Amino acid sequence: MNLNITNQELMQVLGTAARAAARILALAPTAQKNDALNAMAAKIRRSAADILSENQRDLENARAKDLKGSFLDRLTLNEQRLNAIAKGLEDIAALPDPVGEVMTKWTRPNGLEISRVRVPIGVIGIIYESRPNVTADAGGLCLKSGNAAILRGGSDSFHSSSAIIACLQRGLDIAGLPRTAIQMVPNADRDCVGLMLEGLNGTIDLIVPRGGKSLVARVQQDARVPVFSHLEGICHVYVDKAADAEMARKIVLNAKMRRTGICGSAETILIDRAGAGRNLKPIIATLIDSGCEVRGDAETMTADPRVKPASEADWSTEYLDAIVSMKLVDGVGDAMEHITRYGSQHTDSIVTEDAATAERFLNELDSAIVLHNASTQFADGGEFGFGAEIGIATGKLHARGPVGVEQLTTFKYQVRGSGQTRP
Amino acid sequence: MNLNITNQELMQVLGTAARAAARILALAPTAQKNDALNAMAAKIRRSAADILSENQRDLENARAKDLKGSFLDRLTLNEQRLNAIAKGLEDIAALPDPVGEVMTKWTRPNGLEISRVRVPIGVIGIIYESRPNVTADAGGLCLKSGNAAILRGGSDSFHSSSAIIACLQRGLDIAGLPRTAIQMVPNADRDCVGLMLEGLNGTIDLIVPRGGKSLVARVQQDARVPVFSHLEGICHVYVDKAADAEMARKIVLNAKMRRTGICGSAETILIDRAGAGRNLKPIIATLIDSGCEVRGDAETMTADPRVKPASEADWSTEYLDAIVSMKLVDGVGDAMEHITRYGSQHTDSIVTEDAATAERFLNELDSAIVLHNASTQFADGGEFGFGAEIGIATGKLHARGPVGVEQLTTFKYQVRGSGQTRP
Numbered sequence: 001m002n003l004n005i006t007n008q009e010l011m012q013v014l015g016t017a018a019r020a021a022a023r024i025l026a027l028a029p030t031a032q033k034n035d036a037l038n039a040m041a042a043k044i045r046r047s048a049a050d051i052l053s054e055n056q057r058d059l060e061n062a063r064a065k066d067l068k069g070s071f072l073d074r075l076t077l078n079e080q081r082l083n084a085i086a087k088g089l090e091d092i093a094a095l096p097d098p099v100g101e102v103m104t105k106w107t108r109p110n111g112l113e114i115s116r117v118r119v120p121i122g123v124i125g126i127i128y129e130s131r132p133n134v135t136a137d138a139g140g141l142c143l144k145s146g147n148a149a150i151l152r153g154g155s156d157s158f159h160s161s162s163a164i165i166a167c168l169q170r171g172l173d174i175a176g177l178p179r180t181a182i183q184m185v186p187n188a189d190r191d192c193v194g195l196m197l198e199g200l201n202g203t204i205d206l207i208v209p210r211g212g213k214s215l216v217a218r219v220q221q222d223a224r225v226p227v228f229s230h231l232e233g234i235c236h237v238y239v240d241k242a243a244d245a246e247m248a249r250k251i252v253l254n255a256k257m258r259r260t261g262i263c264g265s266a267e268t269i270l271i272d273r274a275g276a277g278r279n280l281k282p283i284i285a286t287l288i289d290s291g292c293e294v295r296g297d298a299e300t301m302t303a304d305p306r307v308k309p310a311s312e313a314d315w316s317t318e319y320l321d322a323i324v325s326m327k328l329v330d331g332v333g334d335a336m337e338h339i340t341r342y343g344s345q346h347t348d349s350i351v352t353e354d355a356a357t358a359e360r361f362l363n364e365l366d367s368a369i370v371l372h373n374a375s376t377q378f379a380d381g382g383e384f385g386f387g388a389e390i391g392i393a394t395g396k397l398h399a400r401g402p403v404g405v406e407q408l409t410t411f412k413y414q415v416r417g418s419g420q421t422r423p
Numbered sequence: 424m425n426l427n428i429t430n431q432e433l434m435q436v437l438g439t440a441a442r443a444a445a446r447i448l449a450l451a452p453t454a455q456k457n458d459a460l461n462a463m464a465a466k467i468r469r470s471a472a473d474i475l476s477e478n479q480r481d482l483e484n485a486r487a488k489d490l491k492g493s494f495l496d497r498l499t500l501n502e503q504r505l506n507a508i509a510k511g512l513e514d515i516a517a518l519p520d521p522v523g524e525v526m527t528k529w530t531r532p533n534g535l536e537i538s539r540v541r542v543p544i545g546v547i548g549i550i551y552e553s554r555p556n557v558t559a560d561a562g563g564l565c566l567k568s569g570n571a572a573i574l575r576g577g578s579d580s581f582h583s584s585s586a587i588i589a590c591l592q593r594g595l596d597i598a599g600l601p602r603t604a605i606q607m608v609p610n611a612d613r614d615c616v617g618l619m620l621e622g623l624n625g626t627i628d629l630i631v632p633r634g635g636k637s638l639v640a641r642v643q644q645d646a647r648v649p650v651f652s653h654l655e656g657i658c659h660v661y662v663d664k665a666a667d668a669e670m671a672r673k674i675v676l677n678a679k680m681r682r683t684g685i686c687g688s689a690e691t692i693l694i695d696r697a698g699a700g701r702n703l704k705p706i707i708a709t710l711i712d713s714g715c716e717v718r719g720d721a722e723t724m725t726a727d728p729r730v731k732p733a734s735e736a737d738w739s740t741e742y743l744d745a746i747v748s749m750k751l752v753d754g755v756g757d758a759m760e761h762i763t764r765y766g767s768q769h770t771d772s773i774v775t776e777d778a779a780t781a782e783r784f785l786n787e788l789d790s791a792i793v794l795h796n797a798s799t800q801f802a803d804g805g806e807f808g809f810g811a812e813i814g815i816a817t818g819k820l821h822a823r824g825p826v827g828v829e830q831l832t833t834f835k836y837q838v839r840g841s842g843q844t845r846p
Binding site for chain 1 (some may be wrong): 781819
């Protein structure tokens with residue numbers, strides 16, 4: 001693709017084209033956007049053989065570089081995964097269109113009618129690791145919310161992502177929308193990421209990084225445009241003395257072990273000392289019996305010889321694995337102190353039958369998602385009913401928690417008058 | 424104040440104290456916050472002599488530095504202005520408390536009840552010029568919205584702002600809230616601004632700059648935390664061919680001349696060529712007769728010999744003065760092209776009796792505020808019914824348009840279950 005232009009020139013071309021496409025997308029009727037999404041899905045299904053063959057190229061290169069199992073797993077496509085990708089686009093088509101929604105409306109004493117109306121953000125840059133499915137998810141969510149997307153996936157998924165992008169752009173074509181509505185950075189040079197983070201001369205409105213802590217940290221450090229970022233999910237389950245013991249055991253097991261690699265997976269279990277006699281041993285046993293390593297404080301270790309010692313670092317570690325840290329605390333206040341000190345304001349849950357204690361936890365703890373008597377693994381756009389998500393935001397501004405199509409919009413004020421001037 | 428600690432240490436103390444105060448403020452009852460606001464107002468009224476004498480010190484220093492008239496005017500306090508400051512705090516006390524509001528609530532098929540609840544942002548850093556009134560406004564708005572504030576005003580207002588801060592902190596004392604809820608950077612060193620922009624190790628959640636373009640540009644360039652910024656207001660009035668000529672004349676005059684120094688003041692008037700015969704001469708005459716310099720394109724100059732030539736730079740200039748640029752355009756599409764190219768997405772108005780043309784303008788133009796048959800000078804939190812504003816945001820994320828107490832909050836999700844685990 002190198003036509004002797006610099007990456008700076010190349011990226012500026014992408015940015016300018018995206019801005020122009022965004023103006024068209026912002027006004028595109030819902031049916032046209034949905035037609036494009038459905039056409040993309042159909043094209044992905046028809047192109048399965050091509051996409052899988054491009055994916056093989058990526059996999060061979062990755063194996064030659066000795067990349068590890070979980071990396072290869074995320075990179076791997078097959079018929080079933082491709083079907084899920086296509087189905088994901090159809091699901092996005094079926095979502096309500098957030099654009100144009102009148103969020104609120106009021107009339108001023110002088111007769112001015114003010115409406116707050118949802119509009120797209122504009123151009124969104126997505127920077128992600130070598131996961132080809134993100135290409136379709138991110139492109140589809142941006143399109144539905146009326147935003148142009150510039151996608152920069154991990155270089156190891158370059159061929160797979162390129163094959164998927166071709167299908168997305170074909171879908172845009174079929175629906176009469178500009179192909180530049182979803183663009184992919186056409187080379188794997190790292191400096192293109194830096195250029196995106198600088199905003200391409202005002203043509204990028206928002207950066208969404210999807211990936212590990214080091215990627216997100218770099219984006220946060222270098223970005224000159226707003227970022228929705230998900231730094232980490234150090235999620236807690238606090239088992240209050242007034243917990244139903246069986247419910248607590250089930251919630252802890254699910255919160256930790258249903259899937260250990262997702263951000264809503266619990267990393268620390270806090271047990272109220274006043275209820276430890278009933279709760280501690282069964283919870284430890286359940287976790288260890290299901291294959292989880294438990295790292296605990298001294299009292300936890302006394303309860304079960306299989307518990308390993310927790311170090312100070314464990315309380316702020318996102319394991320993303322079958323490991324959990326566990327500690328006794330003195331009631332909900334102490335639990336909230338621990339969570340505030342070590343947590344990541346992502347998702348935290350209390351198990352208790354005491355309504356007042358539960359309300360205190362829900363009101364006082366400043367996390368994106370606070371739950372009562374439910375597993376932290378519900379921290380998910382699909383589980384919230386958002387249909388699909390581009391990720392979970394751990395920042396506090398604009399989007400917090402699951403980021404679906406609604407969170408990819410902003411608003412403007414429309415003011416309707418009859419000649420009013422300001423006195 | 425220099426106790427041989429570095430500014431870095433000093434600012435970190437402020438940040439840590441603000442974070443601790445924010446946790447208390449987030450849970451403070453509405454009545455307690457209102458008590459503090461009313462006590463602050465009373466203390467300012469009682470301390471008028473002291474504040475005015477501190478203000479005299481600032482004014483003498485400023486005169487010695489040969490600072491200019493409009494700067495001195497913004498720096499000057501008097502009995503009437505102090506009363507307005509106190510009244511402003513009482514007005515904020517009278518506003519509804521946004522914190523705790525359930526924004527939306529729904530139940531999932533699995534029985535989980537999800538509520539989106541308004542919560543404070545946390546710690547807000549306000550960086551502003553030498554305008555003592557901003558000290559009270561910003562401190563009051565942050566308090567009402569449950570946020571701790573770190574204020575850094577222009578060094579030329581240091582004594583005035585310190586005297587006002589003392590009153591605000593006394594009000595916090597009286598209401599039993601921590602004095603560290605509203606802190607002022609206790610010296611005028613410039614590097615303290617840089618430290619704030621870096622976020623003081625995660626203790627600042629948001630920076631709000633209030634001031635001219637160079638201040639805001641520096642903040643945007645250097646900030647490592649989210650910023651609500653108001654870059655500039657290049658506001659337009661488009662007079663459509665279907666405009667009521669008399670209404671258009673009045674709206675243009677008000678939009679430009681009611682107050683020329685505010686961000687919602689119109690800087691460019693676009694006249695539909697098809698209606699120029701009726702509208703051009705009267706509008707030019709009204710403006711010039713009211714003391715406004717008109718800079719126009721060739722056709723505008725032909726209409727009135729007093730019109731001066733506009734250069735390319737005029738179309739993107741925020742005069743903040745009795746000067747306006749004026750141009751003929753071919754209908755609403757051409758007008759929107761001009762506004763998109765040269766405007767700042769702040770506030771733009773159309774004058775027309777044609778409802779379809781008006782709706783097109785309101786829907787298609789991507790500005791924070793779009794008006795139909797009303798003056799751009801309504802771009803103001805008070806005029807929107809927000810009670811008070813900390814400024815107008817021209818960014819697109821989180822806050823857009825007037826920033827009142829509601830825009831100084833974010834939200835979290837409270838999820839109430841009965842033992843649900845994720846399948």
